[in-house]
Amino acid sequence: MNPDLTPHLFGMTPEDLLAHAQKAGVRLDIGEARRTMARVLSYKPDEHPNVRRPLRKTLFGELAQSTTRAELEVVERVTDDNDGFVKYLFRSPDGSLTEAVRIPLHKPGHFTVCLSSQVGCAMGCVFCATGRLGLTRNLKAWEMVAAFKRVRDEAPGRVSGAVFMGQGEPFHNYDEVIQAGRVLSNPCGGRISADMITISTVGLVPQIRRYAREGHRHRLIVSLTSAIPDKRRALLPVAGRFSMEEVSEAIREYAAVAKGRMTIAWVVMAGVNTGQDEVDALRDLLGDLKLRVNLIDVNDAREDGFKRATPTELKDFLNRLSVLNVPLVRRYSGGREKHAACGMLAAHQLAKDATELDGE
Ligand code: SF4
Missing domain, CATH: 3.20.20.70 (Aldolase class I)
Structure with a gap:
């Protein structure tokens, strides 16, 4: 995977994430996409403990393979x-x-x-x-x-x-x-x-x-x-x-x-x-x-x-x-x-x- 071309989660709205997930063959609905982005861009990720375990798996597992969250x-x-x-x-x-x-x-x-x-x-x-x-x-x-x-x-x-x-x-x-x-x-x-x-x-x-x-x-x-x-x-x-x-x-x-x-x-x-x-x-x-x-x-x-x-x-x-x-x-x-x-x-x-x- 070319890191320059890897979609970055910080540059996505929930709708963008949903479209990306569909292309990447990852199952996600708009509610999960919203919760995922809220967590990714949250001030304190722990403020979102309601992110369900399967979603955490998606976020840190399947999506992590096709996106990046590199910081400056x-x-x-x-x-x-x-x-x-x-x-x-x-x-x-x-x-x-x-x-x-x-x-x-x-x-x-x-x-x-x-x-x-x-x-x-x-x-x-x-x-x-x-x-x-x-x-x-x-x-x-x-x-x-x-x-x-x-x-x-x-x-x-x-x-x-x-x-x-x-x-x-x-x-x-x-x-x-x-x-x-x-x-x-x-x-x-x-x-x-x-x-x-x-x-x-x-x-x-x-x-x-x-x-x-x-x-x-x-x-x-x-x-x-x-x-x-x-x-x-x-x-x-x-x-x-x-x-x-x-x-x-x-x-x-x-x-x-x-x-x-x-x-x-x-x-x-x-x-x-x-x-x-x-x-x-x-x-x-x-x-x-x-x-x-x-x-x-x-x-x-x-x-x-x-x-x-x-x-x-x-x-x-x-x-x-x-x-x-x-x-x-x-x-x-x-x-x-x-x-x-x-x-x-x-x-x-x-x-x-x-x-x-x-x-x-
Ligand atoms: S040269 Fe400086 S002031 Fe002019 S547009 Fe660029 S950043 Fe702004």
Whole structure:
């Protein structure tokens, strides 16, 4: 059996397991499939003592021969005492490194998990450490679920959500991310509500339109970062593939089916995208929509990299944006003090590996 091709239980819903069992000639009904998945993805498998003995035999016997439950290895776990973020660096069976972050929510004892969708990223956003790594490969749904499970199982409270905002562009790995969302939101899987899962995209137009057509319940965020075409192309090279008008039309298609507010993310960079020209361009582009704008401080570890806006610059930007009359939410990308902001752990580990190799 080729381990790369072996179906992984973490990537399956009960219905997927049932279909797999039928193909593999294992007798299973949907109730047993549900109980099996609830046990496989349970926080504490012993919470499911009602798994009958014959099912245990199926689970650990016949199905074990045609599926795998391999876990990710935790390479590093970094806690930032200042903000409570816990960043995980995982190693997949093929050696690939990815990250996930446990993020404390305002409500004490509640957390969400930021998940990666790819090893590296092909989008090449100029302010992003992951973008500089380039793309190695897409993550499988099971790897995203395994990362979620590990972070959730170690959380000192309730994990009630997941955001695909880690390494990678989720819509560049559309099918596996949607499958991970199915498993995470299944009552016998990750057991989080579908609308507590958020997918963030840099604006891949065909996928936004497909997502709107398919009517998924997960929240969608489009990271705009600039509404001025030339500047956006310079910051997010992928913007060269789709015009501002195409992005705007795709956002409108999604907003029409999602009905609630459309969230736009804005990575704030000092002296780059905080001016009146940006506010005017954003108003012309999407000012007629019900919007929410998430402002995210840039995290660029390079000496000569992009800088965070000063408090004064940020305040001025917020004042300018207030004419749009939309909720403005400052999103915090934690772990910066420990080299653990987005993309930084994997970049550090790769640098460490390279140094070790050089030293051999
Ligand atoms: S910001 Fe997101 S989409 Fe852009 S390069 Fe980084 S990981 Fe990829």
